[in-house]
Every structure is written in C-alpha cells, then in structure tokens.
Amino acid sequence: MTKQTETIEAQVKIFKALADPTRLEIIRYLNQLDHEVSCGEVDRAMHIGKTSGSYHFKILQAAGLITARKEAREKYVALDQSTFDRYLTHFWQN
Amino acid sequence: MTKQTETIEAQVKIFKALADPTRLEIIRYLNQLDHEVSCGEVDRAMHIGKTSGSYHFKILQAAGLITARKEAREKYVALDQSTFDRYLTHFWQN
DNA sequence: AATATAGTTCAAATATCTTTGAACTATATA
DNA sequence: TATATAGTTCAAAGATATTTGAACTATATT
Numbered sequence: 615m616t617k618q619t620e621t622i623e624a625q626v627k628i629f630k631a632l633a634d635p636t637r638l639e640i641i642r643y644l645n646q647l648d649h650e651v652s653c654g655e656v657d658r659a660m661h662i663g664k665t666s667g668s669y670h671f672k673i674l675q676a677a678g679l680i681t682a683r684k685e686a687r688e689k690y691v692a693l694d695q696s697t698f699d700r701y702l703t704h705f706w707q708n
Numbered sequence: 709m710t711k712q713t714e715t716i717e718a719q720v721k722i723f724k725a726l727a728d729p730t731r732l733e734i735i736r737y738l739n740q741l742d743h744e745v746s747c748g749e750v751d752r753a754m755h756i757g758k759t760s761g762s763y764h765f766k767i768l769q770a771a772g773l774i775t776a777r778k779e780a781r782e783k784y785v786a787l788d789q790s791t792f793d794r795y796l797t798h799f800w801q802n
Numbered sequence: 803a804a805t806a807t808a809g810t811t812c813a814a815a816t817a818t819c820t821t822t823g824a825a826c827t828a829t830a831t832a
Numbered sequence: 833t834a835t836a837t838a839g840t841t842c843a844a845a846g847a848t849a850t851t852t853g854a855a856c857t858a859t860a861t862t
Contacts, residue, residue, distance in 0.1 A: 629724075665853075703797055748837090759840085781828070
C-alpha cells in the first residue's frame with residue numbers, strides 16, 4: 615500500500631470518528647475538563663446509556679482521538695491532543 | 709437552537725463530508741492544483757462516473773469545503789480554504 | 803457467599819450513506 | 833436542425849453506521 619493510501623485511510627478513520635454529534639460532544643467535554651474521567655461519568659454527562667457510550671469510546675479510541683486506561687472496574691479516558699494536532703491543525707501536511 | 713448546537717451541527721456536516729476516501733482525494737487534488745477545474749476533469753482524474761462525482765460535489769459544497777461556479781455547460785470547482793482554516797486549523801476555537 | 807457496580811459483547815432493528823443506470827436539462831457544435 | 837457534451841435528478845440496490853436490551857466478565861462491597 616502506498617504512503618498516500620495509508621494517510622487517506624487514517625484520515626478517513628479520524629473524520630468518521632468526528633462525524634457524529636455525540637462523539638463531538640464527548641470530545642468537547644473531555645477538552646474542557648482537561649483531565650481523565652471514567653466512561654460512566656461521560657455517559658451520565660452526555661445522557662447516553664453505557665452500551666452506546668462503549669460503542670462511541672471504541673470508535674474514538676480506534677481513531678487515536680482518546681487514550682484509555684483501565685483501572686480495576688473503571689476505564690478512564692482523556693483526549694489525545696497529538697492526534698488533533700496532526701490531523702486537524704496540520705491537515706495539509708499529511 | 710443554541711450557539712453550541714449550531715456549531716456542532718456545522719462541524720458534523722464538515723466532518724461527514726471529509727469522512728470518505730473519494731472526497732478526500734478530490735480535496736487533495738484540488739489543493740495541489742490550486743486553481744479551479746471542471747467537475748468532469750475531477751471525475752476523470754478520480755476515475756469515478758459523473759453521477760457519483762455529482763453526488764460528492766454536492767456534499768462538499770453543502771459543507772462549504774468547495775466553491776462552485778457554473779459557466780455555460782460546465783461547473784468549475786475549487787477549494788474554499790477559509791472553511792478548512794475555520795474548522796480544522798482552528799478546531800478548538802469553535 | 804451474595805449482591806452491586808463498571809464496562810463489554812452480541813444480535814436485531816433502524817437509519818444513513820454510496821453506487822449505479824436511466825432519464826432529464828441546458829449548452830455547444832456540425 | 834440534429835447530435836454531442838456537461839452535469840443533475842431520481843429510484844433502487846447494497847453497504848455502513850447507530851441504537852437498544854439482554855447476557856456477560858470482572859471487580860467491589862456487604
């Protein structure tokens with residue numbers, strides 16, 4: 615696979631992950647908090663069920679937009695700013 | 709509708725428009741040319757049919773990512789850099 | 803040990819997106 | 833005028849994405 619094709623596939627994954635109102639709201643929420651929070655806390659703040667939350671977190675994580683850390687029962691998520699920088703701020707450099 | 713909701717809807721539209729490999733390739737193509745071209749020329753360069761091209765141009769235009777100008781039989785498209793600046797480069801300011 | 807909590811997985815239902823050919827409008831050319 | 837070209841619209845088919853409840857795993861608490 616060529617380098618340009620790899621880049622396009624990665625970009626598509628990022629943009630698909632951002633192309634949903636629930637996920638954009640999660641991202642805004644994580645950004646304004648600026649520290650990691652549990653999935654449950656996000657679910658409650660977004661007024662979504664845990665099943666739906668789990669689905670969205672998986673997509674955000676696969677795109678590299680959030681980091682996740684599991685501690686005992688809970689999973690803590692936070693923004694991965696470097697991905698935003700690379701794919702949004704520096705869009706034309708890819 | 710609140711301002712934040714408006715912003716999110718606009719962002720969703722932009723990101724959906726970018727969340728497709730054909731449309732990303734169109735955008736790269738328009739960017740490297742850096743001048744307007746006819747839809748037909750883009751269709752041929754992307755190896756897509758005119759029906760499919762028309763569909764993608766409509767989505768890109770509705771998102772504000774391209775400008776379009778009709779001259780006689782032909783429609784000329786070009787990137788609208790200001791939208792990329794506003795929604796990608798300055799993502800966190802929205 | 804029994805129960806509660808945090809999160810995941812699965813499958814079914816629904817909604818949304820993309821491709822395609824055929825028919826169409828409008829303009830250009832022989 | 834007849835024909836060709838550029839692009840749009842429509843509808844049908846197929847592909848993807850999202851929501852939901854039920855069942856599940858793993859950890860915490862009584």
